[in-house]
Amino acid sequence: MFSLIRDTLLSQAVTLWRVFRKLFVKADTVQYPEERPYMFPRWRGRIILSRDPDGEERCVACNLCAVACPVDCIALQKTETEDGRWYPEFFRINFSRCIMCGFCEEACPTNAIQLTPDFEMAEYVRQDMVWEKEDLLIDGTGKYHDYNFYRVAGKQIAGKGKGEALNEAEPVDVRSLLP
Amino acid sequence: MTTMTEKTKVEIIIDDVAHQVNAGGNLLQECLSLGLDLPYFCWHPCMGSVGACRQCAVKQYRNEDDRDGLLTMACMTPVQPGARISIADPQAVDFRAGVIESLMISHPHDCPVCEEGGECHLQDMTLMSGHNYRRYDKKKVTHRNQYLGPFINHEMNRCITCYRCVRFYSEYAGGVDLAAQAAHHHTYFGRHEEGALESEFSGNLVEVCPTGVFTDKVFSERYSRKWDLQTAPSICTGCGVGCNTAPGERYGELRRIVNRYHSELNGYFLCDRGRFGTGYVNHAERLQQPQDAEGKTLDAETAAARLREIAGKAIAIGSPRAGNEANHALRRLVGETNFHGGFSAAEQACMDEIAALARDPAFHNPSVREIEQADAVLVLGEDVTNTAPRIALALRQSVRNRAYELADSAKIPHWQDAAVREIAQRERSPLYLFVNGATRLDDVAEANIIDTPSGLAREAFALAHRIHADAPPVGGDGEGNAEQLARIAEQLSAAKRPLIVAGAGSGQVELIRAAGNIARALHKRRGNGGQKPVDLCLLTGEVNSMGLHLLTRPENSLAAALDKLANGEAENLIVLENDLYRRAPHARVDAALNAVKTTVALDLLPNRTTARADLVLPVAAFSEQQATYVNYEGRAQLAWQVHRNHSAARPAWQWTGEFAHFREALNDCAASAPAMARLAEVLPDTSHLPGGGKLPRQPERYSGRTAMKANLNVHEPKQAQDPDSALAFSMEGVPARRDATLLASPWAPQWNSNQSISKFQDEINGPLRQGHGGALLLKRGAGGAGFHPVAETDGTTGIELAPAWQIFGSEELSARSEAIRRRMTDAYVAISPELAAGHGLSHGAAVNVRGENASVTVLACVRGSMPAGVATLHASDRDIDFHGLGARVSLAPAAGDTPAAQALDRGLGELIVSDLAREG
Amino acid sequence: MFTFAVGSGLSIASILLAVIVLAAMLIWVERRLLSFWQERLGPNRVGWFGIMQVVADMIKIFTKEDWVPPFADRLSFVLAPAIIMVVVLMSFAVIPFTPEVGVIDSHIGVLFVLAMASLGAYSVMLGGLSSNNKYALLGSLRAAAQMVSYEVFMGISLLGVVVLAGSFNLREIVESQADGWYIVPQCIGFLIFLIAGVAESHRLPFDIPEAEQEICAGYHTEYSGMKFGMFFVGEYLGLVLISSLITVLFFGGWLGPSFLPPIVWFALKAGFFIAFFILMRAALPRPRYDQLMSYGWLFLLPLSLLNLLLTGVVVLSTL
Structure with a gap:
């Protein structure tokens, strides 16, 4: 009988009392916009395209962000400079569909696409939430300061010939018989 | 792997599970046939095994008690009854991981680009083998x-x-x-x-x-x-x-x-x-909107109404590059009597002969796979590499049948590629080419019989007579190469599966008749009653040449149409996807077009005919519409629509307004032409799709759905509907995982490359599990026709003119493609060095070719192997009146500063022939 | 006519107005209280402390499209939310707020309230049935079972008070508590009534008929706009009614030291219970449906009968 009362009534009463005491606890609510919360650097907010340390576009239009995107809100088209560097002819994010999941950033092999702590992206016109490359591209390296994909990758571009990437030997002389 | 090994099944045990596999195969191929995942690189289903990459290692055990086993390369190990192997054995897995790691040592870090x-x-x-980090x-x-x-x-x-x-x-x-x-x-x-x-x-x-x-x-x-x-x-x-x-x-x-x-x-x-x-x-110049003669744009409804308005008193000319539905809809619109085929006179004659031979029970029109199995081949006048390139690749495989024979005698399995080549050395099955110059198949040919077209025909008739005495003999000096002809006759007669190849590309109906005679002679020689038909491969020029021919009445040729029009027998003309100036003498086309009141041209790119038309209707390209085409074998196949055209261009059958749906057009076509009766079989059986469901055209991982059109409007449009087929313009639907007849882009878990096709095949190199779409339309008749009499020489002299075909440039539409244009030569006339010297011509110089009713300026191409009496003309994409020249031409050097010669700026640099007589 | 007296026009009008305004205000009160108990701030933007949130909500709910699903039974679909409003408001007719304020002075007040509460079940059942939606139907089935079950011992638990007061007249029940509130002799009756009251107004934790995690929104899944608003306000009206009844039956109604006017005592007591109901919502989890039923029939029903029996014994023995 006692255990019944303890389990049914007493425990409920204790719960009620504990919740009641919360009346005198300070609320956790942050009074945005008067109060600005601290945004952590790895917050997943507005998406940007960054540049490599040499100031060139990092995006190589590999399409991995687009395929990783669960809502399919990224569309781009690969094109190529004279010297063989791939870059996007256009790069479009439909932020009215974006769910800020960050899969694109995870998929990006060149650290080009990054999510930033900016979350204030509301627009009165939905069409304004479609961002093109001009809107996305920033003039810095974003969170990753040193990485330069073309310094690592074997593909030849202007200013970096065959055998000049990270860990590469001089190109082979096909005519040579030396071991 | 041209011939299939015998199909006895034996049992082997893979990872403790018993499987039935083909005896005589190798372990890799059989594992893949079973649908097992075993990594490989150097093995290719069509090229056999060489054991170069070491990636397909498996463990093989001596017997049930053997716990250690031996690592062996699956691709190099023949299947033995009762063999025990393991793919999952840790040592084999480890070995494969090691191999891939060493293969990847120098692989650049550039997959994204x-x-x-x-x-x-x-x-x-790499993923399958488990290598994911570069330790080196x-x-x-x-x-x-x-x-x-x-x-x-x-x-x-x-x-x-x-x-x-x-x-x-x-x-x-x-x-x-x-x-x-x-x-x-x-x-x-x-x-x-x-x-x-x-x-x-x-x-x-x-x-x-x-x-x-x-x-x-x-x-x-x-x-x-x-x-x-x-x-x-x-x-x-x-x-x-x-x-x-x-x-x-x-x-x-x-x-x-x-x-x-x-x-x-x-x-x-x-x-x-x-x-x-x-x-x-x-192409930027693709026709987008209906236009009238002044180039004014019309709206689609008005234009379609005008087409129907003039159709009552019109003659229509069909197109060998349009599908059956388009041709048939036009045939319905103007009536069968007013529907004419769109072939040139020479091609029409060839097509008539081809269609007759294709119904003869003595012959069999071989598929590409069957061509590969021929053990003695004779090519008559056709430059196969340039008119039907895929057939040339198959002919190249057919000469290896001698090697497989030798391999069989030495008990070497056919997939042991290096060994088969080693034992054969330079031994090949015979391939004889009756041509007017060097070809790209010469390196595998036993011998070339080089002569002018009429000379080739005579020799071919003579060959037929040598094979069987019933074939009519050739009088006079027909047998210039008697010794060679005797050897060819002997080898063709001795062959188990001889093959005669000819085609409309030669433009010489006599050559096709001669091919018929040779094949019939071979057939007769095989003895009486119930013999196997002889392989006679007759190539047609364009994608739907055969289909158009089947839909046209025999007397309704293009020439007849032009005559009728010039005589004022019809008021209007409708031209379907056809540039008449490529098909007939320019003077006759002009006469016909001048005589008619209204010309309507349906096409996808502007050409000389659309320039003369009073109404131009834009049509959809092959990838923008659903259509059926009939190939050289008489095999009707369905090409599905891949994407939509966003201009006013639509399939030609839609312009006619005869049919509301593709299915109606197709079924009516099948019902109204007896030869097309089986056409409806090309439609896939979609009864297994639940609730009228559709198959997606887009892969499951199709990206950018909500962004690709967002720059135009952020509100995504409704999914485009496709009421005419079982496919949807969407990534939603029932994926054709197990049915590759409806699946364009094969994919299987862990297999993203085209190699995943093995997951859809019945067995490696076998048919797809659901079979292939398509239906063979032509039925062989009951009784065969007799031999064709030898053509009389007409006694005229002069240089014989024949077409020169180029893989890049001869086909009308592909010649408008940017990539192909980079490999195209200019218009040229190929002549022998004697002829060049006689006319004072050098290679690459401008030359004036004069014929019956026309004269054209092209580049001279001097080729060492050509006979003196022939000139072959390649028109490239130039405005050249080939048909106006007639059968015989004369040559003269052209002044280099005439406008016609100046226009020839592409040169002959891209020409790839072995007998080029370069000067200087 | 314009003086406060039971049954006067002024009295009726002010009760009606006060009750409805209060119910509307409760929307805001509940949201704020809940958020305090959940360490949040709640709606604090519109007006002082967010009090105008009620107005904003009302504007919203009044201007929403008045929509009846094409598959619903139109008549009963429209009727259902009206019933709940009407029956709960009718119940207020017999509540004695102060000696002067009240609508009628009925001799069968307790029975009237119970009768009206029974009618409330129709609203929920019709709403669920007419929606022609499986979740709505499930919700209304649960509601019917729950309300019918808990009405039984709700009634029985009151009988102790009736026995002590010797009257069904709520006004007389209040007056008979001048010597002492019935919470003391009828503490078990009070607990049963409290629990049954929550179940009767299907408030959390007994909101099983509209358990959104299981059956969407139960019987009012298909409702929107003001028809949904009527269900919504009806629920708050029920909350006020149960709190008022507890005040009247167990806590002496308007009675209290005379430094405050009777209406203030009444409001304070009722307000306390309203807050308590909101606290229950903030703190207690929802039981399973079968738990609710077995708890009612196997525990509360015997307990309420026992309470009545004991009360009877005591009253008879002191006669």
Whole structure:
């Protein structure tokens, strides 16, 4: 009988009392916009395209962000400079569909696409939430300061010939018989 | 692997599970046939095993009690009854992981900027083998790339030295300008110097290379990942073979063509015209809106109404490059009596003869696979490499049947590629070419009989008489090469499966008749009653030449139509997807067009005929509409619509307003032409799809759905509907996982590359599990016709004129593609050195060719192997009145400063022939 | 006419107005209280402390499209939310707020309230049935079972008070508590009534008929706009009614030290219970449906009968 009362009534009463005491606890609510919360650097907010340390576009239009995107809100088209560097002819994010999941950033092999702590992206016109490359591209390296994909990758571009990437030997002389 | 090994099944045990496999196969092939995942690189289903990459290691055990086993290369190990192997054995797994790790030592870190990424066999196999981190910290070997022409990109750093490229390029396709160079880990696959790859099949390197060393340069210019391409099963419209292709579309542009496996036709390979020749679909000049004579745009309804208005008193000319439905709808619109075929006079005669022979019970029209099985081949007058390139590749395989015979006698399985080649040395099955000059098949041919077209016909008739005495003999000096003809007759008669190849490309109906006589002579020689028919391959010129011929009344030729029009027997003319100036003498076309009141031209690109038309209706390109085409065998195949055209262009059958739906047009076509009765069989059975469900054209990982059109309007449009087919313009629907007849882009878990096709095949190199779409339309009649009498020589003299075909440039539409244009030559006339010397012509000089009713200025091309009495003319994309020249021409040097000569600015640099008499 | 007296027009009008305004205000009160108990701030933007949130909500709910699903039974679909409003408001007719304020002075006040509460079940049942939606139907089935079950011992638990007061007249029940509130002799009756009251107004934790995690929104899944608003306000009206009844039956109604006017005492007591109900919502989890039923029939019913029996014994023995 006692255990019944303890389990049914007493425990409920204790719960009620504990919740009641919360009346005198300070609320956790942050009074945005008067109060600005601290945004952590790895917050997943507005998406940007960054540049490599040499100031060139990092995006190589590999399409991995687009395929990783669960809502399919990224569309781009690969094109190529004279010297063989791939870059996007256009790069479009439909932020009215974006769910800020960050899969694109995870998929990006060149650290080009990054999510930033900016979350204030509301627009009165939905069409304004479609961002093109001009809107996305920033003039810095974003969170990753040193990485330069073309310094690592074997593909030849202007200013970096065959055998000049990270860990590469001089190109082979096909005519040579030396071991 | 041309001949199939015997199909006895034996039981082997793989990882403790018993499986039934083909005796005589190798373990790798049988494992893949069973659907098991076993990584490999150097093995190719069509090229057998060489054991170069060491990737397919498995454990083989002596018996049930053997716990240790031996590591062995699956691709090099024959199946033995009761064999016990293990794929999952830890030692085998470890070995394979080690192999892939060492293969990847120098692989550059560039998958994101590699066109192969996402459909890369190396990526798949790396993942499958479990290698994911590069432990090797030494320097990577690097290579300098070469310029390999407008089709193929070279990135040697990615090479894993599997040797598939050279095995395909030189051994399978007979190319001479790609080879392995240097040695050990410096091995380099390239040309001796930079330059375009010569082979007509170089595009297959893209699919043969397991990684991104050879990639599609045309595709790379407007690149999309495989998963982003909207794809549907299609048919190549480049020639009359009807290879199965898979065009891919993105952002409204046709991006690329890849091979779509068909066990009877193209197998795993396409020619470069088929692969790179569809750029015209994206041409800036594509007709977009209906236009009247002044170039004023009309709205579609008005234009369609006008077409129907004038149709009552019109003659219509069909098109061998339009589908059956388009031709049939026009036939319905104007009535069968007013519907004419769109062939040139010479081609019409050839087609009539071909169609007659195709119904003769004495013959069999072989598929490409069957051509590969021929053990003695005779090609009559057709430059197969340039008119039906995929057939040339098959003929090249047929000469290996002698090697397989020798291998059989030495008990070497056919898949032991290196051993089979070793035992054969230079022994080949006989291939004889009756041609008017050197061809690209000469290197595998036993001998060439080189003569003028009329001379070739005489010799062919004589050959028939040698094979069987019932064939009419040739009088006079018919047998210039008596000794050679005797040997050919003997070899063809002795062969188990002889094959005669001829075609409409030669433009010589006598050659086709002679081919018929030879085949009939062979048939008679085989003895009486119930004999096997003889393989007689008669090639048609364009994708639907056969279909158009089946839909046209015999007397309704283009020539007859032009006569009727010039005589005022009809008021109006409707031309379907046809440039009449390519088909008939310009003077006659002009006379006809001047006589009619209204000319309506339906086409997709402007040409000389649309320029003269009073009403031009834009039609959809092959990838923008559903259509059926009939190939050289009489095989009707369905090409599905891949993407939509956003202009007013629509399929021609829709313009006629005769039919509301594709299915109606097709069924009515089947019902109204007896030869087309089986056409409806090409429609797939979709009864297994639940609730009228559709199959997606877009892969499951299709990206950008909510962004690709967001720049136009952020509100996504409704999914485009396709009421005419079982496919949807969507990634939703029932994926054709197990049915590759409806699946353009094969994919299986862990297999993202085109190698995944093995998951859809009944067995390796076998048919797809659900069979292939398509139906053979032609029924053989009951009684065969007799021999054809030998043609009388007409006694005229002069230089005989014949067409010269080029894989790049002869086909009307592909010649408008940017990539193909980079490999095209200018218009030329090929002549022998004697003829050149006699007329004071040098190679590359402008020459005036004068004929019956016309005269044209082209470049002279001097070829050492040609006989003196013939000139072959290649019109390229120039405005050349070939048909106006007539059968005999005369030559004269042209002044280099005439406008006609000045226009010839492309030169002959891209011409790839072996007998070029270069001067200086 | 314009003086406060039971049954006067002024009295009726002010009760009606006060009750409805109070119910509307409760929307805001509940949201704020809940958020305090959940360490949040709640709606604090519109007006002082967010009090105008009620107005904003009302504007919203009044201007929403008045929509009846095409598959619903139109008549009963429209009728259902009206019933709940009407029956709960009718119940207020017999509540004695102060000696002067009230609508009628009925001799069968307790029975009237119970009768009206029974009618409330129709609203929920019709709403669920007419919606032609499986979740709505499930919700109304649960509601019917729950309300019918808990009515039984709700009635029985009151009988102790009736026995002590010797009257069904709520006004007389209040007056009979001048010597002492019935919470003392009828503490068990009070607990049962409290629990049954929550179940009767299907408030959390007994909101099983509209358990959104299980059956969407139960019987009012298909409702929107003001018809939904009527269900919503009806629920708050029920909350006020149960709190008022507890005040009247167990806590002496308007009675209290005379430094405050009777209406203030009444409001304070009722307000306390309203807050308590909201606290229950904030703190207690929802039982399973079968738990609710077995708890009612196997525990509360015997307990209420026992309470009545004991009360009877005591009253008879002191006669």
